Amino acid sequence: LGYKLLSREVFSLQPSLLNLRAEEGRNQSAETERERERERERERERERERETMLFFSYFKDLVGQEVTVELKNDLAIRGTLHSVDQYLNIKLENTRVVDQDKYPHMLSVRNCFIRGSVVRYVQLPPDGVDVDLLHDAARREARGG
């Protein structure tokens, strides 16, 4: 039983700002509206960047552990986590395919690079994860750091 982390971006819901200024809004110029919209966009960009950093940092701490990477094409690969980058591309060492008979393509492959965009799950050993710490960190990120 391993914990599976979704490598998709976690989209956080922006807390809806009670726009009590709706009434006044009509009086305000369109210019400032656009400015505020731009500012909100920038905030969301920073938000998304910070979210990528959380799992990037998390995987950096996991380097050296045995993991199983399940891809979107259903291929599952077991190996030692060698490195990870900002796109969550993964480099595995000592690779072996989980169902070797079904996927004979990679029999001689021992080290591989996996593009982050094709990963569905990264399966970790249950004792390799501090779930509460991760949960807290994720909650903090979602709230805005």
Place this chain on the structure above:
Amino acid sequence: MGTLRSFDQFANAVLEGACERVIVGEQYCDIPLGLYVIRGENVVLIGEMDTEREELPPHMIRVSETEIKRAQKVEREAGELRGTMRKRMEFLDFD
């Protein structure tokens, strides 16, 4: 398969002496392609092949290109048939 000559931040890659290994069931075929530039968007995995290890299980049979293309077509059609049968079953279930 081939010799990785270069790559970039998008995982675009240049493969020299590239050949496409198509595997259908127990049959396989290597189709030579020459020099390939691959768009990173399509890359799933880049694996380093250990020369000291066997590339394929010993029981696999090497066939010609026409043979493997035919096998691929059969497999694809079987997959599609399974898909349509399933949709018909699911449709019935919703009654």
